[in-house]
Amino acid sequence: MLPHGGNLADARRRYGDLDWIDLSAGLSPYAYPVPPLAGDAWQRLPEADPLLTAAASRYYGAPALLPVAGTQAAIRALPRLFAPCRVLVASPTYGEHAHGWQLAGHRVETVSFAGFEGALGRADIAIICNPNNPTGERTRREALLAWADALAARGGVLVVDEAFADVDPAQSVADCSARPGLIVLRSVGKFFGLAGLRLGFVAASPALLARLAAEIGPWTVSGPAQAIGRAALADTGWQQAMRARLTADGERLHALLARHGCATNGSALFAWWPQADPACLHAHFARHGLWLRLFDNAARGLRCGLPPDETAWQRLTHALASYEATP
Numbered sequence: 001m002l003p004h005g006g007n008l009a010d011a012r013r014r015y016g017d018l019d020w021i022d023l024s025a026g027l028s029p030y031a032y033p034v035p036p037l038a039g040d041a042w043q044r045l046p047e048a049d050p051l052l053t054a055a056a057s058r059y060y061g062a063p064a065l066l067p068v069a070g071t072q073a074a075i076r077a078l079p080r081l082f083a084p085c086r087v088l089v090a091s092p093t094y095g096e097h098a099h100g101w102q103l104a105g106h107r108v109e110t111v112s113f114a115g116f117e118g119a120l121g122r123a124d125i126a127i128i129c130n131p132n133n134p135t136g137e138r139t140r141r142e143a144l145l146a147w148a149d150a151l152a153a154r155g156g157v158l159v160v161d162e163a164f165a166d167v168d169p170a171q172s173v174a175d176c177s178a179r180p181g182l183i184v185l186r187s188v189g190k191f192f193g194l195a196g197l198r199l200g201f202v203a204a205s206p207a208l209l210a211r212l213a214a215e216i217g218p219w220t221v222s223g224p225a226q227a228i229g230r231a232a233l234a235d236t237g238w239q240q241a242m243r244a245r246l247t248a249d250g251e252r253l254h255a256l257l258a259r260h261g262c263a264t265n266g267s268a269l270f271a272w273w274p275q276a277d278p279a280c281l282h283a284h285f286a287r288h289g290l291w292l293r294l295f296d297n298a299a300r301g302l303r304c305g306l307p308p309d310e311t312a313w314q315r316l317t318h319a320l321a322s323y324e325a326t327p
Helices: 008-015 050-060 071-081 096-103 116-122 141-152 206-216 223-234 236-259 278-287 310-325
Strands: 065-068 086-090 107-111 125-129 157-161 182-187 200-203 270-274 293-295 301-305
Touching (some): 050 065, 050 182, 065 071, 071 200, 071 206, 086 116, 116 125, 236 270, 278 310
Antiparallel strands (some): 182 200, 293 301
C-alpha cells in the first residue's frame, strides 16, 4: 500500500515510544463533539439514512450525494465504473488517485498543475484536488467548470477532490455536480476532525451515483457514523466558529514556519514546504516527538498539520529553533 500520514505505529517502531504529537495527517485537531447515540445505532444494519443525505446536501450545496466510508472508498470504486481509458492527474497530489485508476487498468498520466489545462485534450477522465494535498495549489471555480464542460462534450469526466475545501468553500463546485462530466468528492474527516469515522460523500449525477452505489454494495457507512455525521453537518454554529479558529491557527502555523526559513504553501489545516533534504528534517522533528508527513517523491518536502494545544505549539517552535542552531 502507499504510505500515508497518521502512521504513528511506524514512528514508534523507528524512534521509540516517545510522547508523540501527530502532525502528519493534516486533520483538524479539534474533533466535533460526538453526541450520544441511540442504542440501535450499534445493533441494526445501517440502512441508508435520508436525513444524513439531506444534511449533507444542505452543507455542501450539492443536489445529489452518495455517502461512502470515507472518500478513499470512492477513490477505489470510481475507476471500476469506467472501461479502460486515458486518465490525467494533476500532480504532485494525493497518491491514491493515480494508484486507484492504475489498479483498475486505466492508462494514467500525471502532469503539473500548470500543464493540466493544456493536457486535457488527451484525457477521457481528469482528476484534480482543490485545494491540493499536499502542496496547496488552488484552482478557480470558473476554470474547473469550464474543464468539466469540455470533457463532458466528448463523453469525459472531471473528478474534483475537495477533501480540504471546508474552511474556505468559495471555490467549491459541489453545487454544480449534477451536470454531466463532473464528480466531486467531499470528506467529513478533515474539517470535523473525525478521520476515524470514515465518512465522505460523492456528489454527481443521480445516474452515476446509482452505479457507484451498486458497485460499492450495501451497508457501506456504519450506523454510528451516519448519526454522528448527520449531527456534525447540521451544526452550523459549530462550523462557523471552527472556520474562524482554524483560519487563525493556520495563519499562525504558516507564520511560525516562515520565521524559521520555511517557504510554505498549503491550507488552513496544514503547511507544506519544499526541502532539499526532507528526510533529515523529518528525522529531527521525530527525535522531538513530532511526527510530520515526509514526501520524498515528486512533492519533495514536508507537511505539518496544526498543533492541538499550546504545549504542542511550543514543542514545534523549539524543534524548529534547535534545527536552525544545529551546526
